[in-house]
Amino acid sequence: MAAQKPSIPKGTRDFSPTELAKRYFIINKIRNEFTKFGFQPIETPSFENYDTLMGKYGEEGDRLIFKILNSGNFAEKVDPSDWETKNVTKLTPQISEKALRYDLTVPFARYVVQHQNDITFPFKRYQIQPVWRADRPQKGRFREFYQCDADVVGSNSLWQEIEFVQLYDSVFTQLNLKGVTIKMNNRKILSGFAEVIGESEKLIDFTVALDKLDKIGQEGVINEMLSKGISAQAIEKIKPIFHLKGDFSQKITTLKTILQTSEIGKKGIEELEFIEKSISVLPLQTAFLDLDVTLARGLNYYTGAIFEVAAPKNVNIGSIGGGGRYDDLTNIFGLKGISGVGISFGLDRICLVMEELNLFPSEISETVDVLCVNFGEQEALQSLKLIQQLRTLGLKAELYPESAKMKKQMDYANKRNIPYVVIIGESELEKKSFVVKNMQTGEQFEHGFNQVSISTFK
Amino acid sequence: MAAQKPSIPKGTRDFSPTELAKRYFIINKIRNEFTKFGFQPIETPSFENYDTLMGKYGEEGDRLIFKILNSGNFAEKVDPSDWETKNVTKLTPQISEKALRYDLTVPFARYVVQHQNDITFPFKRYQIQPVWRADRPQKGRFREFYQCDADVVGSNSLWQEIEFVQLYDSVFTQLNLKGVTIKMNNRKILSGFAEVIGESEKLIDFTVALDKLDKIGQEGVINEMLSKGISAQAIEKIKPIFHLKGDFSQKITTLKTILQTSEIGKKGIEELEFIEKSISVLPLQTAFLDLDVTLARGLNYYTGAIFEVAAPKNVNIGSIGGGGRYDDLTNIFGLKGISGVGISFGLDRICLVMEELNLFPSEISETVDVLCVNFGEQEALQSLKLIQQLRTLGLKAELYPESAKMKKQMDYANKRNIPYVVIIGESELEKKSFVVKNMQTGEQFEHGFNQVSISTFK
Numbered sequence: 073m074a075a076q077k078p079s080i081p082k083g084t085r086d087f088s089p090t091e092l093a094k095r096y097f098i099i100n101k102i103r104n105e106f107t108k109f110g111f112q113p114i115e116t117p118s119f120e121n122y123d124t125l126m127g128k129y130g131e132e133g134d135r136l137i138f139k140i141l142n143s144g145n146f147a148e149k150v151d152p153s154d155w156e157t158k159n160v161t162k163l164t165p166q167i168s169e170k171a172l173r174y175d176l177t178v179p180f181a182r183y184v185v186q187h188q189n190d191i192t193f194p195f196k197r198y199q200i201q202p203v204w205r206a207d208r209p210q211k212g213r214f215r216e217f218y219q220c221d222a223d224v225v226g227s228n229s230l231w232q233e234i235e236f237v238q239l240y241d242s243v244f245t246q247l248n249l250k251g252v253t254i255k256m257n258n259r260k261i262l263s264g265f266a267e268v269i270g271e272s273e274k275l276i277d278f279t280v281a282l283d284k285l286d287k288i289g290q291e292g293v294i295n296e297m298l299s300k301g302i303s304a305q306a307i308e309k310i311k312p313i314f315h316l317k318g319d320f321s322q323k324i325t326t327l328k329t330i331l332q333t334s335e336i337g338k339k340g341i342e343e344l345e346f347i348e349k350s351i352s353v354l355p356l357q358t359a360f361l362d363l364d365v366t367l368a369r370g371l372n373y374y375t376g377a378i379f380e381v382a383a384p385k386n387v388n389i390g391s392i393g394g395g396g397r398y399d400d401l402t403n404i405f406g407l408k409g410i411s412g413v414g415i416s417f418g419l420d421r422i423c424l425v426m427e428e429l430n431l432f433p434s435e436i437s438e439t440v441d442v443l444c445v446n447f448g449e450q451e452a453l454q455s456l457k458l459i460q461q462l463r464t465l466g467l468k469a470e471l472y473p474e475s476a477k478m479k480k481q482m483d484y485a486n487k488r489n490i491p492y493v494v495i496i497g498e499s500e501l502e503k504k505s506f507v508v509k510n511m512q513t514g515e516q517f518e519h520g521f522n523q524v525s526i527s528t529f530k
Numbered sequence: 531m532a533a534q535k536p537s538i539p540k541g542t543r544d545f546s547p548t549e550l551a552k553r554y555f556i557i558n559k560i561r562n563e564f565t566k567f568g569f570q571p572i573e574t575p576s577f578e579n580y581d582t583l584m585g586k587y588g589e590e591g592d593r594l595i596f597k598i599l600n601s602g603n604f605a606e607k608v609d610p611s612d613w614e615t616k617n618v619t620k621l622t623p624q625i626s627e628k629a630l631r632y633d634l635t636v637p638f639a640r641y642v643v644q645h646q647n648d649i650t651f652p653f654k655r656y657q658i659q660p661v662w663r664a665d666r667p668q669k670g671r672f673r674e675f676y677q678c679d680a681d682v683v684g685s686n687s688l689w690q691e692i693e694f695v696q697l698y699d700s701v702f703t704q705l706n707l708k709g710v711t712i713k714m715n716n717r718k719i720l721s722g723f724a725e726v727i728g729e730s731e732k733l734i735d736f737t738v739a740l741d742k743l744d745k746i747g748q749e750g751v752i753n754e755m756l757s758k759g760i761s762a763q764a765i766e767k768i769k770p771i772f773h774l775k776g777d778f779s780q781k782i783t784t785l786k787t788i789l790q791t792s793e794i795g796k797k798g799i800e801e802l803e804f805i806e807k808s809i810s811v812l813p814l815q816t817a818f819l820d821l822d823v824t825l826a827r828g829l830n831y832y833t834g835a836i837f838e839v840a841a842p843k844n845v846n847i848g849s850i851g852g853g854g855r856y857d858d859l860t861n862i863f864g865l866k867g868i869s870g871v872g873i874s875f876g877l878d879r880i881c882l883v884m885e886e887l888n889l890f891p892s893e894i895s896e897t898v899d900v901l902c903v904n905f906g907e908q909e910a911l912q913s914l915k916l917i918q919q920l921r922t923l924g925l926k927a928e929l930y931p932e933s934a935k936m937k938k939q940m941d942y943a944n945k946r947n948i949p950y951v952v953i954i955g956e957s958e959l960e961k962k963s964f965v966v967k968n969m970q971t972g973e974q975f976e977h978g979f980n981q982v983s984i985s986t987f988k
Contacts, residue, residue, distance in 0.1 A: 078582065078644040078863045081628050084575035086641055088648070089655070092571045108921045110898040110928030113550045117542035117674055118576065118630075118660060119596075124536065138577075139599040141626050143664040147616040155616070158605040168599050170539050172576075183544055186536040190546070192945040194931055197547070202576060206601040216575055229931035231910060238914075242921070354914050405536045440568040452689060456696075456812050463566045463700070470568030473652055473687035487650040 083207070083215030089438035094423055097436050099200060101246045102220050102417055109239050111198040111222045116179040118202075119170040126171070128178045128404065136206045139168035172204040176221045177401070177414070184225055185405035193226030193410075212420065223414030225401070230343055233377045233397070234350050236415045240381055240393060241359040243417065248431050250358040251384040252392065257367035258344055259374050259396075261327065264337015265313065265365075268330065269306035278302060282313075283368040290314045313365050320348045323363045343376065375399040379415055383425045392421045440468040441529055443485045444494045446475045451496050458494065458506060458524065465526045485511060492529050541665070541673030547896035552881055553676075555894050557658060559704045560678050560875055567697050569656040569680045574637040576660075577628040584629070586636045586862065594664045597626035630662040634679045635859070635872070642683055643863035651684030651868075670878065681872030683859065688801055691835045691855070692808045694873045698839055698851060699817040701875065706889050708816040709842040710850065715825035716802055717832050717854075719785065722795015723771065723823075726788065727764035736760060740771075741826040748772045771823050778806045781821045801834065833857040837873055841883045850879045898926040899987055901943045902952045904933045909954050916952065916964060916982065923984045943969060950987050 080086060087095065106113075119140055126134055146167040147155070154162040173179055176199045184191065200220045207213055222239065224232050237254055244252045262282075266275040277300035281293050288296070293314070297307055312330055316323045324345050331337030344363060351361055359381075367378050376397035383389050395415030402410045426432055442462055444455035455471050462469040472481045485493050495507040504521045508528055519528060538544060545553065564571075577598055584592055604625040605613070612620040631637055634657045642649065658678045665671055680697065682690050695712055702710045720740075724733040735758035739751050746754070751772070755765055770788055774781045782803055789795030802821060809819055817839075825836050834855035841847050853873030860868045884890055900920055902913035913929050920927040930939045943951050953965040962979045966986055977986060 078640040079579060080575050080582075080640075080644075081577055081579055084577065086575070086645065087571075087573040088645070089570035089572060092573060096571070108924075108926050110926060112547035112896045113545075113554070114547060115545040115550060117538050117544070118662070119539055119542065119674075121537060121539055124538075135601070138601070140630075141597040141599045141622070143593070143596070145618050147618050147621065155613075158613070160603050160605050163605065164599070172598075182536040182538075186538075187544065187546070192942060196928070204576070216577075224931070227931040231904070231914075231929055231931045234914070235929070238918075350911060350914075353911060354918065438570045446689070453808060453811060456689075456692070456808075460696070460812065466566075468566050468568060470654070471689055471693070473682070473685040473689045484650060484652075 081215070083209030083213075085214060085216070093436045093438045094426070094432055095419065097432060098247065098419060098422055098426070099218075099220070102243055103198070103200065105239060105243045105246060106198040106222050109196075109222070109235060109242070111196045114180070114183060114197050114199055115201060116173065116176075116183055116199070119172050120179060120182065122165055122169050122171050124182055125174055125178060126165075129174055133174060137174050138172040138204050138206055139164060140170040140172070142167055142169055173201070174205060175203050176201060176219045176416075177223075178404075180221070180223060181402045181412075182405055184410065185402050185407045188407060194224050194229075194232075195226055196222070196224045198222040212424070214420070218419045220417040220419055221395075221414055222416075223412055225410050225412040228399075228411045230346050230377075231350075232413050233343075233347050234354070236379065236395065236413065237347065237351055237356070237359075237361060238354065240379070240415065241356040244359055244381075245357040247422070247426065248433075249384070249422070249426060249429070251360070252358075253360045253362050253382045254356075255362050255364040255367055255380045255382060256344060256347065257364055257378040258340035259376055259378060260336045260340030260343065261331070261365055262340075262368065264331040264334035264340055265310055267334040267337060269302070269309050271302050271306050274300060274302055279368040282366045285314065285366045316363075316365060320361060320363045321345075323365075324348065327365070347377075369394050369396065373398040373401065377413060383421075384429070387425050387428055389421055389425055389428075392418045392425060394418075437489070439488050439490055440470050441490070442467055442469040442492045442494055443481070443488075443490045444469065444471045444496065445478065445481045446472040447495075447497045448475045451475075451498065451501055454501055454521075455494065455496050455506075458496070458521070461524045462529075465524070467526065467529060539673070541667030541671075543672060543674070551894045551896045552884070552890055553877065555890060556705065556877060556880055556884070557676075557678070560701055561656070561658065563697060563701045563704060564656040564680050567654075567680070567693060567700070569654045572638070572641060572655050572657055573659060574631065574634075574641055574657070577630050578637060578640065580623055580627050580629050582640055583632055583636060584623075587632055591632060595632050596630040596662050596664055597622060598628040598630070600625055600627055631659070632663060633661050634659060634677045634874075635681075636862075638679070638681060639860045639870075640863055642868065643860050643865045646865060652682050652687075652690075653684055654680070654682045656680040670882070672878070676877045678875040678877055679853075679872055680874075681870055683868050683870040686857075686869045688804050689808075690871050691801075691805050692812070694837065694853065694871065695805065695809055695814070695817075695819060696812065698837070698873065699814040702817055702839075703815040705880070705884065706891075707842070707880070707884060707887070709818070710816075711818045711820050711840045712814075713820050713822040713825055713838045713840060714802060714805065715822055715836040716798035717834055717836060718794045718798030718801065719789070719823055720798075720826065722789040722792035722798055723768055725792040725794060727760070727767045729760050729764050732758060732760055737826040740824045743772065743824045774821075774823060778819060778821045779803075781823075782806065785823070805835075827852050827854065831856040831859065835871060841879075842887070845883050845886055847879055847883055847886075850876045850883060852876075895947070897946050897948050898928050899948070900925055900927040900950045900952055901939075901946075901948045902927065902929045902954065903936065903939050904930040905953075905955045906933045909933075909956065909959055912959055912979075913952065913954050913964075916954070916979070919982045920987075923982070925984065925987060 125137055150166045202216050202218050204216050240254050262279045266272045266278050281296040285293050327341050367380050374396035378396040380391045381393035383392050397413035399411045401412045446452045459469045491511055493509045500506055505518050507516055507518050509516045583595055608624045660674050660676050662674050698712050720737045724730045724736050739754040743751050785799050825838050832854035836854040838849045839851035841850050855871035857869045859870045904910045917927045949969055951967045958964055963976050965974050965976050967974045
């Protein structure tokens, strides 16, 4: 067989030990906080039945779902006329009955419905697994990436929104990523806006345009609204929301005026006010809570609270987390009236932010603490005895596998940034001792075989 | 949209919090020992290029690899005559350019070749990721399952085989799974057998038959060998290997006689003897090392040591781990002369064995330590203040999200096996106190708000 030049599919990544040390650091912190907040892990299969995923993410989503080709003779039972006309839309479900998970929310909804009799509600679950999308790869966008989600289903309580604000704060505090802004909005506020301007049936167009305020400015938003048939008069009424000023509670005060005639709008204000008041007496550790009425994320299924987390102001990157409440998530699988609320952490972006701000602690490292140089059979055997003791003490230790030249073994230690090298040569063997070399300072100390202590390697 | 009855593809699994608590327990122990032994993690994409995987696992393997259907108009550029004749063998590579990983070894070989300039050799990597096979699902065999592999590439040293024996011993000791047997063999021993009976060209047939001794007995093995054209005379010569007696070193002694005329056989003995002698002075903690000349696992690429781990004798399950040395693994991707040796842990089977032997510690649990009952707004707010303190102390704590009836909240605590319930009602709020109820004993104690201590919940 001719040798193949190795490569990986576009949009995918290999992760090296150095990269994984960082990713595991973040994932462990997230997992730890999820657990402390009472969330329990679940895992779902990488592929779901074709019908479980299709039709849940809109037309664009359907296109971006990776389908798995049926095993065996996939062409056998295909409709002959679809085959002849190469009608790929009709052929796809006939030659593919499985598809790779596109997010963690739909599989979670499927899980809840399928296992409803084994679940104690309210059910707080977290899930940290990869998802796949056939998106065009670009900087920071991949075809395989991890999602880290925490959701609660089975309760409408606003205490859960409060817990999610605290959870965001706790995770980013644990990561030493201080000064993130947790932005909140509420679908009911957006419905209220559409109502007071008399354009309730244009809610989606209205919010999609409003969501772009950051990017295209007030002028741009207004033009888009006009182009969607929202009247200039209506827009005039809503202009104050383009420059809401002050902190969360000051914005609430302004909104009370704007939305005074909308019942649903006032309900949204009430919910946000409850959250803000509670958080003010349960102060956040390092994050800020803000109200952003332009937030609309995934409006298609959010029905109440909407969350988005922005990195600290000195980092120019999009959101590093988001979420919201969806009142009827499991309905697509036949279980009605189960409200859910959840948030997600953007692992890749959090990693980028932490690199940019140099926030990874220097202790995280993929290397061993101690390398034993290999001088031959008897010396290596004695080294392995020492290594066993070091590992029992919790140290990461290894033997260089061959009795190669000293320089080669030291080069290996240097390239791998191994902090301590242990030398047991012929004379040490005789003296029943080992030499420890600190690779940073160059200092060397000799110890007896019976003087193995963790403090020697600190 | 009509509601769908939810299900998952056959051969796949949802994992509940209870199941994951057990799996994470095992994975963490394995990961921890990998790290202590100096192995570094890598991760590779879930799907590889079609050509990277195809042709690496034999015809059967090719069939069992899940292929991903190309996105967009997959039928567009297909050869018209292949389409017309529905030649699926030829069509598959035209409509699929990616496939799901079938194991971790081939992606690792690809990784090493692709990143050879960034790697310091010898390279010790571990990898814990799912793999996918379109096998017929049956008890204990799944279409998606985890592999946990540790390999070293870039050295021929037998010290590595010794480290792998120690690694198996350490992991199973940490899991409290005592008394496993690490069985070893060597491809060179098998080649030696074939040589001394004058059937070197029938090595594969010979070893495939020998490998079945456990299952079909001596009679069965002999019949299979005869049916493959190995002469009765030749088989007669080799009969002593069907009932090798004694411990590792006694078997070695017998083998020295049987293989005295085979250079390669003697080399195999020498390798195994070196390992056995070294382990005898670096005693294993809880595992046994044994020699099993019938072991042949994946002979297609193993060239030296062969490993297999058997569960303790009182558990009737197949192997729970295996591995071996392959001298030229990366050659398929154009990098010659890189020897590799590695082992694998069978996560699913280890989990089954540990369940059967009741080895999971009672502390592993997916539940929270403390539930705070919710009596209304002011009480809940005070409870959240307490919960914040408990989480800072490292406890897992949560608030019941709604001020539901006391009975409902206590039922929730019982169903989730939550050991402590905290009660802050109106009177506690006045007294600035909280009541802790031990759900197992039913005992209750009252504490002041300023008396929050971890010892209250032990």
